Amino acid sequence: MATRHLIIGGGTAGINAMRTIREEESTRSEITLVSAERPYSRMVLPYYLDRSIAESHVFTATAKVLADWGVKTHLGRRAAALDAKASVCTLDDGAKVEYDDCLIATGSSAVRAPVPGADGPGVHSFWTLDEARGVIAAIKPGSHVVMVGAGFIAFTILNSILSLGATLTIVELAPRILPRMIDDTGAKLVEDWLTKHGVTIRTGARLARIEDTKGRKRLRFAGASDIACDVVIMATGIKTNLDWLKGAGVTINRGIVVDDRLRSSVPNVYAAGDVAEGRDLISGKGDVHAIEPTAQEHGRVVGSNMAGKDVRYRGSLIINIVEVCHLDVASFGAWDDNRADAAAGLRADRPAYRKLLFSGDRLTGAIILGRSGDIWTSNDVGMLKGLVQTGVALGRFKEHLKKHPFDVKPAFIASRTTHTLLPETILGRPSKAPGDTPVAV
Numbered sequence: 001m002a003t004r005h006l007i008i009g010g011g012t013a014g015i016n017a018m019r020t021i022r023e024e025e026s027t028r029s030e031i032t033l034v035s036a037e038r039p040y041s042r043m044v045l046p047y048y049l050d051r052s053i054a055e056s057h058v059f060t061a062t063a064k065v066l067a068d069w070g071v072k073t074h075l076g077r078r079a080a081a082l083d084a085k086a087s088v089c090t091l092d093d094g095a096k097v098e099y100d101d102c103l104i105a106t107g108s109s110a111v112r113a114p115v116p117g118a119d120g121p122g123v124h125s126f127w128t129l130d131e132a133r134g135v136i137a138a139i140k141p142g143s144h145v146v147m148v149g150a151g152f153i154a155f156t157i158l159n160s161i162l163s164l165g166a167t168l169t170i171v172e173l174a175p176r177i178l179p180r181m182i183d184d185t186g187a188k189l190v191e192d193w194l195t196k197h198g199v200t201i202r203t204g205a206r207l208a209r210i211e212d213t214k215g216r217k218r219l220r221f222a223g224a225s226d227i228a229c230d231v232v233i234m235a236t237g238i239k240t241n242l243d244w245l246k247g248a249g250v251t252i253n254r255g256i257v258v259d260d261r262l263r264s265s266v267p268n269v270y271a272a273g274d275v276a277e278g279r280d281l282i283s284g285k286g287d288v289h290a291i292e293p294t295a296q297e298h299g300r301v302v303g304s305n306m307a308g309k310d311v312r313y314r315g316s317l318i319i320n321i322v323e324v325c326h327l328d329v330a331s332f333g334a335w336d337d338n339r340a341d342a343a344a345g346l347r348a349d350r351p352a353y354r355k356l357l358f359s360g361d362r363l364t365g366a367i368i369l370g371r372s373g374d375i376w377t378s379n380d381v382g383m384l385k386g387l388v389q390t391g392v393a394l395g396r397f398k399e400h401l402k403k404h405p406f407d408v409k410p411a412f413i414a415s416r417t418t419h420t421l422l423p424e425t426i427l428g429r430p431s432k433a434p435g436d437t438p439v440a441v
Ligand SMILES: Cc1cc2nc3c(=O)[nH]c(=O)nc-3n(C[C@H](O)[C@H](O)[C@H](O)COP(=O)(O)OP(=O)(O)OC[C@H]3O[C@@H](n4cnc5c(N)ncnc54)[C@H](O)[C@@H]3O)c2cc1C
Pocket: 008, 009, 010, 011, 012, 013, 014, 034, 035, 036, 037, 038, 039, 040, 041, 042, 043, 044, 045, 046, 077, 078, 079, 080, 105, 106, 107, 108, 126, 127, 128, 153, 156, 157, 241, 244, 272, 273, 274, 275, 289, 290, 291, 292, 293, 295, 319, 321
């Protein structure tokens, strides 16, 4: 069994993997962590932006936790090359780390729209802690912020920007907002809601360049008027951090292709989190899910396998949940499957909207949105996620849901979804309390 584990990347996947190795191994192994940044959670950065948490609260594994786990660290260092044949990783300072097995968990980075001025001063991304610090320093009460891109990440920081007293304009190239999260009907409701809450939205907007004018920024568009502002945030997508792996002999498609043990094409090299192209729970096909739950689950499963257990991963569910100006918006699984048997319910006045997608008598995808204050919105978000996640047979309750998409509870209870969910831990054993480490189980 491997005794020298190398973990590359100290984000959600890497930290969960190390913790699981320590929980699951029978004899104490050697763990080395190489990470470009100190371990922290990117997902909590919006709460740091709006000052609801201090910067110290974003860190997931402190120096003390890593010392307690007996992890040898190379923090602030990058993996620069992998010699998979010799099982050696070279770092950006030339140091070499030998391993028996290795986990690649280097996550992703923000990508900016390829327009002139996109890298100029006053133009920010919001993906890393450093980038979050840049945005915090830039936004003042009364600032006009333009967010380029109306995807999931833009929506995770929307409330924080408004809470800082800034005015917000969102520009999006696609004809609607949240193009990879909800359908046209849902997007229209969210757009109307945000407009009512003072956010300006421009869709179908092709940004041509960003210029500096007297200390401010001017965004120029093809065929539309300019927008002048104080701060620009580019939320125009992400790319996997895999450039350094070129020539290593590890098969890469959209991400590192992994099997159901999260092993790559090289048997002693694993991958997890944003960089891994693993099994999608619904389609059964390989996909990259750059979301926190996938990074956590991958980390748990891979850690267990690296510790010598044999844990098969059943696949990850795509989960998108955001709350904007007290409107909950969520989608799960195959929410955009054109071939699915679908039913929708709309109450535009509240607003509230559901779309349910079935394959046979199983729910394989869902879109839900409604006011956060509506108790049935909050409850149904969880219940719909549970129904998609478990894939329980709905029997006659499928027809009930199709006729009454706002009445989810009877189907949830009758199909015994809780009974299926409760004993289900990702490692197939009773869940353990996280003890004194801040990493979720
Ligand atoms: C603002 C924001 C909000 C988000 N909100 C949500 C949310 O609400 N729900 C959700 O599901 N997801 C959310 N996400 C996405 C989620 O944070 C990521 O999917 C998750 O962090 C991925 O974990 P990971 O371990 O794969 O990678 P990361 O957490 O990105 O960690 C990768 C680590 O690898 C290091 N690294 C990179 N390259 C190298 C190298 N060459 N050598 C060594 N180390 C390297 C990095 O410094 C980093 O420490 C959010 C992300 C952001 C930025």
